[in-house]
Amino acid sequence: MERVEWVRGNALEPRTYQHLLPGAVGAISCVGGFGNTQQMIQVNGTANAAAIATAKAAGVPRFAYVSAHVPAIPGFEYVMEGYVKGKRQAEEELFREYPEGGVALRPWVIYGERAISSSVRLPLHLLFGPVDQLLRRLPNARQLAGTPLAGPLFLPPVPVQAVARAAVAAATDPLVPPGVMDVWEIAKYGDN
Template sequence: MVNQMKTWRFEGLNWALFFEMSANRLENAMAAFRNGRCLSTDSNKVDEPLKVEEAETVDIPPPPTEKLLVLGGNGFVGSHICKEALSRGIAVASLSRSGRSSINDPWANNIEWHRGNLLSSDSWKEALSGVTSVISCVGGFGSSSYMYKINGTANINAIRAAAEKGVKRFVYISAADFGVANYLLQGYYEGKRAAETELLTKFPYGGVILRPGFIYGTRQVGSMKLPLGVIGSPLEMVLKHAKPLNQVPLVGPLFTPPVNVKSVAKVAVRAATDTVFPPGIIDVYGILRYTQPKSS
């Protein structure tokens, strides 16, 4: 009985010493941390003050810059599109057969000008480098076969090349249906419609077709500026409210209202850069609607 009591007292003494030593160590450790020092893991001596190294800087590339390629960017509509895109802070390149525009305005110096022919793939595909969206204003008049080639084949080549390059959005400036005029310019309209079909096939989620009628605005011809709005603006004001006349057989499409080139440029750039802009065909009334200020 005596031996058991001694054993119990001996064990109790060990536990008391253990807790006392642990408490002292804990108190010393807390004091060391408060003084900016730490205990070594292999002994009870105090190490040098804790040094915190500067975090490593990781080079993260900036988000990809939006770059727009305008096919026919030195023309009447194309030049306004280039200017509109620049005003929105978008990097802009232009491709045309003549290369740099003759426009001497300061904004033209901020365009990346390329020279090439859409009917010859070897002469222009490098212009697609880094491009995220394309707007085509390519078109022309002449013989029926020539009109089909310029309005149709050239644009089809561009659409296919852009799709292969991974371009996300493609906007095509087509033309409104003018009824009887379609038969007089058969190659022109057949080419336009063939390009539209190709675009909707290759870009089902990012392809937009604008179908304006007569486009008016200030047109630069050399050093001269032609104010095409003198006629177009009054007609737009009258005919945009006469939409029912557009349904009259044969002559109805002739009542399609003209549209300002600035309106076409604004909608084209928005369609090319706004990922939520709906794909498909936008007629002249849709162009006018998209350019109207939103009611509060």
């Protein structure tokens, strides 16, 4: 963390961060959240679309956006309407602004140590780590993940470190192709 400079900004207010973008080799947005439908559209869609457009205007050549896998579960898109609409809105902006250098990462479940408060941490890796390893070793998990209803049970959760490595590669390495990086591709970054 000694090489990180923390700066406060607001994705909905580009003036708070646009001065940091010129000269950057890439940008990453992992802005997202839950709430009511309008809040989820604003946080997952509008905020990310603003960050993408601002980065493009500043001349940033590549952009990685941490989106989400939308499972084939009947009713999911209805229940999570704002979340799904917001993620789709941001991806549309990404591919419009960055057809040659935009990557949308679509993880399913991301796990690591979750801070609940300053003194309480939830060790999600104890639950999801073994599930991740099991599903990645299951020979036909990728095919089973496409089945209706039960498919999401075969999608491996990915460690937050894998998502971070994949996002950095997508934002900085021109050999990472533009488009969608699915959960299986993201999981490969956890093997490092």
